Amino acid sequence: MITLEQKNFEEIEKMTKGYNRLLVLGCETCAAMSFAGGQRQVAELASAIRVARKTSGEQGEVLEEAIARQCEPEFVDLIKDDVAGCDAVLSLACGAGVQLLAERFPDKVILPGCNTLFLGVTEELGVWSERCAGCGNCILDKTAGLCPIARCAKQLLNGPCGGSMNGKCEISKDVDCVWQLIIDRLDRLNRLEMLEEIFPVKDWSPAGHGGPRKMIREDLKL
């Protein structure tokens, strides 16, 4: 999933100031799973904005809505009447959702209510962590199913640097050294010899360094 967190309230308050009719728009997939932009967070945030506006004497109405995915035009188009009736939309989706809204509603102010963090997993309730950097050329077959590009602070491809201590990364005692995890797992699988070979220089062009990325599937196009 795409992990995201709501921006702090002061930033949201400042950003939305002056837009009389404000639509707070949730996204029921990743944002909901991140507890940042599902229907419930939309209701909570909308009511907090109402309270703040009342306190500061600001006029206006705060509307609420949520759609299944803000990254799909067919869902976005479902709310075009709601959007037409407001002055600005505060999107609680990831950056992709925010931008699709901006594309579909060219005359409307679209504001981001969340920070998009990473492609990750839920470790436990309330804890998410990064797993994938979307580098466009998966190497997990060579690294025991654990990604050094997403999870090594230096994106090293040939084993841990000299800062790996007691299974932790040099940047923080709270960060696992992914190379320690890779080595432990390869040891368990009896495949440690895989690491003897020098991993070649990576082509970063599919990772976004070749410019903005696009995928076209001719077989699926109408």
Add this chain to the structure above:
Amino acid sequence: MKSGSNLERLLESGQFAVTAEAGPPKGSSPKVVQRKGELLKLCCDALNVTDNQTAIVRMSSLSGCVLLKEMGMEPVLQMVVRDRNRLALQSDILGAAALGIRNVLCLSGDHQKFGNHPTAKGVYDIDSIQFIQMVKTMRDEHKFLNGEEISGDVPFFIGAAANPFADPFEFRVTRLAKKANAGADFIQTQGIFDMPKFIEWMKMVRDRGLDEKTHILAGLIPIKSVGMARYMRNNVSGLSVPKEIVDRMADAKEPKEEGVKICLETIEQLKEVDGIHGIHIMAVAWEDIVSRIVEEAGLMPRPVV
């Protein structure tokens, strides 16, 4: 000869080498580098110039190398992959070759989070092992990473770092093997305080024949005070400072003397370890102690080759 550097000639002739570290200043004055050069000139065979060490911005390593070279010293150009992508690394390698630098040390670099610009974007386009391989290809095949021809020679004696004290311990020898296979002609290790662990590592190194493939220079960090010993024990990732060393420094009436004593004892023990081809002294902010250590270790005068 791969590079014709003094360090290469010395190591290839089987002599025990002494190198030391000279960090450039957080400023533009050449005098700081020149002063360190003067202090270390007669007691070292080559002098490493660090590259934004601990991710703190300093005068560039290449400039420091040129300043030392102008004084007749032989520099070792340290380069980290943290701050430069493959274009910048190759371009600086060519520039260094043009300026007559003949030794390079290929490093990952401390993470930018530790330094004085912790919000910087790290580069890490290639890793240190790929960097070693790239310089070797530039030198031996006159080719850039993309396969294009390089005009002119790129004569470098290629170095790398090894840390026997980081985890996972067993993999540390594999990583050294990868560096040797990638083309590392010499290795400078992390500072040694935990001698039993180092001896165990060296045994594994010899068992794989790596001491025959690359020249291993053992790292030394002279300790100035108990505070420094404690700091290294508790705060420096990848360093192993046994409690015994901290206690010795804490109990010492003259801590600096004790630090020198510990360093000299370490050198004596290292002389007994098979496969060690030299020492590398990292006397950070204590460069003036190096000549005394080298003298008292019986390693003066330095040979002329």
